[in-house]
Amino acid sequence: MISYLKGTVLHKTAGSVMLLCGAIGYEVQLPANRLLQYNQQQQCEFYIYYHQREDAVQLFGFDSWAEREFFMTLLNVSGIGPKGALAIIGQSTLGGLYQAIASENVEFLTKVPGIGKKTAQRLVLELKDKLPVSALEEFTAAGLELPEPAAAPLMKDDITDVLLSLGYHESEVRKIYPELKKMQGQDEQTIIKKALQLLARI
Secondary structure, X not given: OOOEEEEEEEEEOOOEEEEEEOOEEEEEEOOHHHHOOOOOOOEEEEEEXXXXXXXXXXXXXXXXXXXXXXXXXXXXXXXXXXXXXXXXXXXXXXXXXXHHHHOOOHHHHOOOOOOOHHHHHHHHXXXXXXXXXXXXXXXXXXXXXXXXXXXXXXXXXXXXXHXXXXXXXXXXXHHHHHHXXXXXXXXXXXXXXXXXXXXXXO
């Protein structure tokens, strides 16, 4: 099982990087706001969660072991899968998420794409007594305010390039971006499929 990778970023997509480690390239999916930190040819390292399905193997990367552990905790919540857990982590700092859950701030959690009120309430109910006490104490002692969820970009250039190559005009693509922004954190193929459906209605 892969738990840690260190290498060079060869390529960057809407939700992942291709990481060259030795002579092997690994596709590592990252939280949306962390993805902004990395560029091609940059050296980086990730703590990895290895997820195996019947049809695929997925690697999820995190900046710290604490992030990885919180991701695994989120997976234990009913209705939260790897994609949903990654979206949650990608919308705020780890301390901010801890504080939101501990203070039962459902409104804050529903700002995460794909998280409705019922799911947010379930997150609070199932996790508020399972959070690291030390992390919450440090967050409170520092006098930090609860941050707003980060508005992670949709990798606009990548999506636009694909759609323009298919013959669509930039003005058409611009019209559908408000809808595509709601899909932040999903893989590029899913976003493009949705984009084509929306463009067909214009």
